[in-house]
Amino acid sequence: MSWLRNPWGRPRWLALITGVYVLWAIVPVLLAIAFAFNAGRSRTTWQGFSFRWFTGETGSVLHDPALRDALEHTLLLAVICVAIAVPLGVALALGLQRWRGRGSGSVNSLMLLPLVTPEIVMGVALLLLFLRIFPSIGLGTEAQAIGQVTFSLSYVVVIVRGRLVSIGPEYEEAAADLGAPPRDQLSRVLLPLLAPAIVASAAVAFAISLDDFVVTQYLSSDASTTTVSMLLYSNARGAPTPGLNAIATVGLAFTLATLTAAFLVYRRFAGGQEATSLATLEV
Amino acid sequence: MPGEIQLEELTKAFGEHLAVAGISLDMPPGEFFTLLGPSGCGKTTTLRMIAGFERPTSGRIMLDGSDVARVPPHQRNVNTVFQSYALFPHLDVAKNVAFGLKYHKLDKRERAKRVGEALELVNLTEYAQRKADQLSGGQQQRVALARALVLRPQVLLLDEPLGALDAQLRKSLQVELKALQAELGITFVFVTHDQEEALTMSDRIAVMSKGVVEQAASPREIYEEPQTVFVADFLGVSNLLAAEAIGHEGGACAVRIGDRVFHCRQGEIDARGDVKVMIRPERIVIEPHSETGDERLPGIVERSVFLGGSHEVHVRVLGGELLKATVANDGRDVPVSLEPGAAVSLRLPPDALRVLRPSEVAAVQAEQDEETRIVQAPDDPPLTAPPNRVT
Numbered sequence A: 001m002s003w004l005r006n007p008w009g010r011p012r013w014l015a016l017i018t019g020v021y022v023l024w025a026i027v028p029v030l031l032a033i034a035f036a037f038n039a040g041r042s043r044t045t046w047q048g049f050s051f052r053w054f055t056g057e058t059g060s061v062l063h064d065p066a067l068r069d070a071l072e073h074t075l076l077l078a079v080i081c082v083a084i085a086v087p088l089g090v091a092l093a094l095g096l097q098r099w100r101g102r103g104s105g106s107v108n109s110l111m112l113l114p115l116v117t118p119e120i121v122m123g124v125a126l127l128l129l130f131l132r133i134f135p136s137i138g139l140g141t142e143a144q145a146i147g148q149v150t151f152s153l154s155y156v157v158v159i160v161r162g163r164l165v166s167i168g169p170e171y172e173e174a175a176a177d178l179g180a181p182p183r184d185q186l187s188r189v190l191l192p193l194l195a196p197a198i199v200a201s202a203a204v205a206f207a208i209s210l211d212d213f214v215v216t217q218y219l220s221s222d223a224s225t226t227t228v229s230m231l232l233y234s235n236a237r238g239a240p241t242p243g244l245n246a247i248a249t250v251g252l253a254f255t256l257a258t259l260t261a262a263f264l265v266y267r268r269f270a271g272g273q274e275a276t277s278l279a280t281l282e283v
Numbered sequence B: 001m002p003g004e005i006q007l008e009e010l011t012k013a014f015g016e017h018l019a020v021a022g023i024s025l026d027m028p029p030g031e032f033f034t035l036l037g038p039s040g041c042g043k044t045t046t047l048r049m050i051a052g053f054e055r056p057t058s059g060r061i062m063l064d065g066s067d068v069a070r071v072p073p074h075q076r077n078v079n080t081v082f083q084s085y086a087l088f089p090h091l092d093v094a095k096n097v098a099f100g101l102k103y104h105k106l107d108k109r110e111r112a113k114r115v116g117e118a119l120e121l122v123n124l125t126e127y128a129q130r131k132a133d134q135l136s137g138g139q140q141q142r143v144a145l146a147r148a149l150v151l152r153p154q155v156l157l158l159d160e161p162l163g164a165l166d167a168q169l170r171k172s173l174q175v176e177l178k179a180l181q182a183e184l185g186i187t188f189v190f191v192t193h194d195q196e197e198a199l200t201m202s203d204r205i206a207v208m209s210k211g212v213v214e215q216a217a218s219p220r221e222i223y224e225e226p227q228t229v230f231v232a233d234f235l236g237v238s239n240l241l242a243a244e245a246i247g248h249e250g251g252a253c254a255v256r257i258g259d260r261v262f263h264c265r266q267g268e269i270d271a272r273g274d275v276k277v278m279i280r281p282e283r284i285v286i287e288p289h290s291e292t293g294d295e296r297l298p299g300i301v302e303r304s305v306f307l308g309g310s311h312e313v314h315v316r317v318l319g320g321e322l323l324k325a326t327v328a329n330d331g332r333d334v335p336v337s338l339e340p341g342a343a344v345s346l347r348l349p350p351d352a353l354r355v356l357r358p359s360e361v362a363a364v365q366a367e368q369d370e371e372t373r374i375v376q377a378p379d380d381p382p383l384t385a386p387p388n389r390v391t
Helices: A012-036 A065-098 A104-116 A119-133 A141-167 A170-177 A182-211 A214-218 A228-235 A242-270 A272-279 B043-051 B093-103 B108-121 B137-149 B167-184 B195-201 B219-224 B229-234 B359-373
Strands: B005-014 B017-027 B032-036 B058-063 B078-081 B155-159 B187-192 B204-209 B212-217 B239-249 B252-257 B260-264 B273-279 B285-288 B296-306 B310-317 B322-328 B343-347 B354-356
Touching: A012 A242, A065 A104, A065 A141, A065 A182, A065 A228, A065 A242, A104 A141, A119 A141, A119 A214, A141 A182, A141 A214, A170 A182, A170 B078, A182 A242, A214 A228, A228 A242, B005 B043, B017 B043, B017 B058, B017 B204, B017 B212, B032 B043, B032 B195, B043 B078, B043 B155, B043 B187, B078 B137, B093 B108, B093 B137, B108 B137, B137 B167, B167 B195, B187 B195, B195 B219, B204 B219, B204 B229, B212 B219, B212 B229, B229 B239, B229 B273, B229 B354, B239 B260, B239 B322, B239 B354, B252 B273, B285 B322, B296 B322, B310 B343
Parallel strands: B032 B187, B032 B204, B078 B155, B155 B187
Antiparallel strands: B005 B017, B005 B058, B204 B212, B239 B252, B239 B273, B252 B260, B273 B354, B285 B343, B296 B310, B296 B343, B310 B322
């Protein structure tokens, strides 16, 4: 390889490998998206361009009850997940940041546990929890929302804490020095400075909720608690139509839109460096 | 006039480490008071305790006669200029300056007027709408100053406010800050590790080392009459020689340095036994080798450094110690060769020789004084003495 002998040469081989990988990763996705616009019922043979699987009379995302309900339920879960996980995660991050006493270190590592626990383990554990210990909650939308909050919370805490560490204590001290009581230190200084991280973590929690399959599947009850990912999975081997491609495309669009928006907001307010570290968190 | 600070046996321990070890200082109203010392000497911790960011382990902080040691920072009538300025990045300059006015009962017009005045005071009126990161370091520093001064505090605390600026800007801001303080007449407590900055700006300086105040006095006194080896060493260039004080002769202390006896008229002339003798390089007179009488120490030039306005000559004297002497570059002929290897004679005039107790002795002395006075903190660990350096 020439770049081993000539350190000034362009690393052509590396560029080639990278290019092949990117193609390999993106082509299946692009194919799936393309067939969402197929005019026929086939998911493998191109029969012309149409929006029928998005807006058509039968079997479309808009008019097929199963598809539409799944999309609605998915978005509902995502909104609930963000609404609970973000405020709770911000409060936890603030608390952990201030708590410097004994035990803070272990709680810190515990917060990361959901990030490394295999999701299937978490799913089974939560299933048992709702069946045996909290039967009053039972399975269904509530359980699904709680389950999703349980692990998306960790992402919120990690992102917000990262920002807190980079902000440092001195802005709060400056606010206190100028006469602001603790409540104003939070509302007038800390929260505005945390805003980019809060937006970013909300987007990440939203995207995680949209994408989640394992936990959501385990904690579902009847057809009304089916999400897009569950629908895709259960119909994959049945009688799939390009309608599934269409709903997957809609889900992907939501995910990409939220992450892009969050990325832009974060970069605008917090500088490019931290935005890239956020990008590595995207799953 | 309000703005008086008295620290009484102020102590701060971080775990086992004693950052501030029972210091007592009086800062009268309207004084430009500087806490000077190397990093880790406790000067910033002291300032942070006055501001309220750290809670003292023991001791009192009297602000105009009442103890504020347990008052949270937002209720203290002192304001701080931070080393990094800590300007709120999400607010523009005017809103930064107006931040603290919310907690003063002022109507809108009065508030705007105060902000305008404060910006005018620091010559930043036309920058009111800028964000903090659109300003240069010097401008940010002024905004930080305006943000604190707009509240009309009795005491302004400054934590190395010039530390992040380049040398030229530092010099001009030193002069401006000093003028501003004189104009406002409020107490400034200024923290720095830069001795030159401390000497040029302060009314009084407290030199700190390892959590204790070594000496608190006017700049002139600190420089001319250092009381401890640490102070002598930290401010300016000093020669410190190990010596033995052997007696008292007509207002002077006779000391033996090597096999010669010198007379010292300055410092602790009543001391006996092991002492340090200090002399500033500019007070040493270099004479030809043939001069051998009293007050003289023969030596060999090791190095001669041209400094523009003067030469700094390093002379290895009999007995092995290295002394620095400066020779003014004033156009007059120097009667001796200053080339390396040249033999010279150094004259150490009695008026320029100062007797200092070695630090161990001083520290033990201080500790004994402490023990007799403090009842509050009996389990303070013993203070270790500053390193006993010989230049």
